[in-house]
Amino acid sequence: MKFTALVEEVRGGIVENIHTGIICGVDDQLESFYQVGDEEHYTYFRSASKPIQALPVFLTDIIDKYGLTEQEAALFTASHRGEPYHIKALESMFAKLPVKEEELYCPASYPLNIQPREEMIRQGIQKRKLYHNCAGKHMGFITVCREWGFPVEGYWKEDHPLQKHILDILSHLSGIPVSKIHIGVDGCGAPVFAIPLKRMSEVYLKLACPDLIQDPQLQQAVFKMTSIMNNQFNMVASQHFICSILLEDSNIVAKGGAQGVYCFGLKKERAGFALKVLNGSEDVWPNIVASILEQIHYNNQETIKKLRNLRPSVIRNDAGMEVGSIQEIFQSEKLPLN
Template sequence: MGYDILIEETRAGLVENKHFGIICGINEMKKQIYQVGDSQQEVFFRSAAKPIQALPLFLTNIIEKYNITEEEAALFSASHRGESYHINALESLLNKLPVVEEDLFCPPSYPLNIEPREKMIGEGKTKRRLYHNCSGKHIGFVAVCRELGYPVANYWEQDHPLQQHIVQILSTLSEVPISEIKVGIDGCGVPVFAIPLHSMALTYLKFACPDLIDDSGLKDAVVKLTRTLNHQYNMIASEHFICSILLQDPNIVAKGGAQGVYGFGLKNERIGFALKVINGSEEVWPNIVASILEQIDYKNKETIHKLRLLKPSIVKNDSGIEVGTIKETFTL
């Protein structure tokens, strides 16, 4: 496996940790123009697939039919953190759509963010499927099944018509034949897909540049979906997370997944990027993405500045004393 060192963490001048990984950048000619490590490595999308998994819904008229707000629609692609505005919008979706919480296959849980989780536990509230970070995706799955006449039962199974629809969309966007897409089971129980990293970058290029999509219906759905992501950036994770910072830049379409996977596309530059931190760390995403944007001389310096604030290069201990550094070591 061809992995390079992306990040070195030091303490008192000694290297304390190294993060290995792979990066790929694809231009509008579908040529690989940036590479760190082996971009042919197959990588599971994890939650970076959520925009793809939401497309069957955006291909229908469900949003218009049920008067779904843009804020609510963003949750179909979200890894929400369980803040009050997430829960309120999820409750609203259940009130509007022909979906009940018991339909959802994602397991009951508490919110990912510490404050709402501790608040709920302190109030004696029990875990709910709605609090799971993938609940918006699952609500969308059930809504699509009911709209298209698919059985709701076993909608999470690989051979279910909804999951077959999703893998066909992925194949179209990534240009990887369905027979070559590896399928596993994600944390929430639905199929999760692995393709070469360069094909993942191509997928995010098409999110940023939907004019590259030949299918007009799919193109329109991508435009609608990505506009929603940019307008409702805090619904995708929450404040102070990399997805929210990148998506509030109208030039960027982005989504992260578990185990260190991240994908983003730049609209004006017409480049798609995908990366994988091999040890699964998500903490160094801001450093890696900031360095990528700096190395390509990205024009919106404010976006880079916000990423640097999210994960500073100076490491401080619990008392606020500087004790080390985080340094990017890769060159595109």
């Protein structure tokens, strides 16, 4: 395995922390043109798989049948962070869909974002399954099961017909045989998939450029899903978060996952990227993605500026004093796109 230093955090002239990892970018010929470290390293998607796991919903007419808004439909792909607008939309979905909260396999929790979590605790509000960041995904799972006549019982298990169907979709998008896809258990209890990082890049290339997908129904489902993700960018994570910044750019399809995984695809450039920060840090995602976009001369400077503002290169102490810096130190081992 080959891992490379991606980001250094420097304090008082001394390197205090190093974030190592791997990055891969592929073009529409499925050739890697951007590589840092071992692109064949098997990596779990974690929540970066949510758009793939949501595709069965978009292969049906569930959204129209139950009168879901785009805001609500975006939550099937989301790692929602528990803001009031997320909770309002999820409550509305429970009123529309043939799903009860107690049927969700994901555990009861508090929101991911600090402000709504602390507000709920102050008010004495108990944890709920609805507040779990995977609630929308699980609502989609159950609704699809009822739509296709699959049993709801055990919908989260690896051998359930819904999970086998999702595995087939991932195999189709990644070009990896089902037998070569590693399966673990995610934080919410659903299956989680690991494939080589390069193939993860290919998946996000195809999400950004669905014309590369051979199956016409899947192609149309991807187009519909990613359009909703772009239109409802704050629903996929929350405001002031990297997913929302990238998805607000209509040229980008993006989703992050736990333990430092981030994936995104560029529509006009017809390129897909995947990265893994080996210490699991999400804090340096904006720095790394901004640097990648700068290195390939991405032309939407506003998107890069927003990423830089989200995670400035200056480290400040509790009093606001500048005490160090965050420096990206990686370069592609191959020539990036011009």
